[in-house]
Amino acid sequence: MSSEKTEAIILRVVPFSESSVVLTMLTRDFGKISALAKGAYRPKSAFEGAIDLGCHCRVVFIKKSSDALDLLTEAKLERRFRAANKSLQRLYVGYYILELLRELTESDEPHPDLFELALWTLRKIDSADLNPGDLLDLVATFELQALKHLGHAPSMDVCATCGKTVGEMPSVPFGMISGGVLCLACRPISRQVVMLSKQTRDAMRQRINGPPGLPAVNQTQKSQRNGELRGVLRRYMSHHVGHELKMPRLIDGIGGG
Ligand SMILES: [Zn+2]
The missing domain is CATH 2.40.50.140 (Nucleic acid-binding proteins)
Structure with a gap:
C-alpha cells in the first residue's frame, strides 16, 4: 500500500x-x-x-x-464542470465525454494525452466562447482524437483489412467492424459496411490528424456533413465499446442548444 x-x-x-x-x-x-x-x-x-x-x-x-x-x-x-448553467445539451455532451472515458479506457493504464484532451474538451463545452452550433463538431473531434490516443483511430487512407491504399472517390466503403475504409476487394467479405462521402472522410481525417479544437469550416459545410458524420461516429463508437452508448440518444433527442 x-x-x-x-x-x-x-x-x-x-x-x-x-x-x-x-x-x-x-x-x-x-x-x-x-x-x-x-x-x-x-x-x-x-x-x-x-x-x-x-x-x-x-x-x-x-x-x-x-x-x-x-x-x-x-x-x-x-x-468544476459548469455546463448545467448554460444548457441541457452542453450538460449531456459533457456527460457523453465522461461516458466515453469510462467505456474506452482500461483500469490502471495511464494515457496523459487523453487526460489533457478530456480537460480541454470539458473546459470548452462550458465556456462562453463556444458557439452552440459547434458542440457536435467538438464531440466528433473528441471521439476521433480519443481513439487515436488509445491506438484505435479508424484507418482512413489504407484498407482496414488488407492495407492497400484506398484512393480518393466521391464515396468509399467504411467497415464498422474492420475499423476503417475498405478497398473494393475487401468490401464484399466485410460486414457492417456504410458508405462515407468524400466530405465526411476528409472531416474524419482532419480531426484525427489535426490539433484538438475546431477545424475552420463554413456553416453550410458544417450542417451538410454533421448529419452523416454523427451517424457514422455514433455507430462506430458503439461498435468499438461493444454496446450502445447511453448519452448519444439523449443528445440527439434535444437538438440544438
Ligand atoms: Zn482491402
Whole structure:
C-alpha cells in the first residue's frame, strides 16, 4: 500500500453507504481508477465539494491490491464542470465525454494525452466562447482524437483489412467492424459496411490528424456533413465499446442548444 498524488476527472459517483461514495476517476498518472471516498458528504470532509461529475481535482489516494478498491484520502477542486448553467445539451455532451472515458479506457493504464484532451474538451463545452452550433463538431473531434490516443483511430487512407491504399472517390466503403475504409476487394467479405462521402472522410481525417479544437469550416459545410458524420461516429463508437452508448440518444433527442 502506498499513498499516491495525481490529478483526476470524476467520471462516476455511486453512493456506497449513507455518507460514502465509490468514485470512478480518470487520473493523469494512473489511468482509470475506482476509489472509495469515506464520509464524502459529511460537512468539512477532506473532499471539499470536489466530488461531482466532470470535476477536475487534485487527489491523494491509497493504492490497494488489485482486487480491492483504492481509498481516496483527499480531493481538492481545481475546476468544476459548469455546463448545467448554460444548457441541457452542453450538460449531456459533457456527460457523453465522461461516458466515453469510462467505456474506452482500461483500469490502471495511464494515457496523459487523453487526460489533457478530456480537460480541454470539458473546459470548452462550458465556456462562453463556444458557439452552440459547434458542440457536435467538438464531440466528433473528441471521439476521433480519443481513439487515436488509445491506438484505435479508424484507418482512413489504407484498407482496414488488407492495407492497400484506398484512393480518393466521391464515396468509399467504411467497415464498422474492420475499423476503417475498405478497398473494393475487401468490401464484399466485410460486414457492417456504410458508405462515407468524400466530405465526411476528409472531416474524419482532419480531426484525427489535426490539433484538438475546431477545424475552420463554413456553416453550410458544417450542417451538410454533421448529419452523416454523427451517424457514422455514433455507430462506430458503439461498435468499438461493444454496446450502445447511453448519452448519444439523449443528445440527439434535444437538438440544438
Ligand atoms: Zn482491402
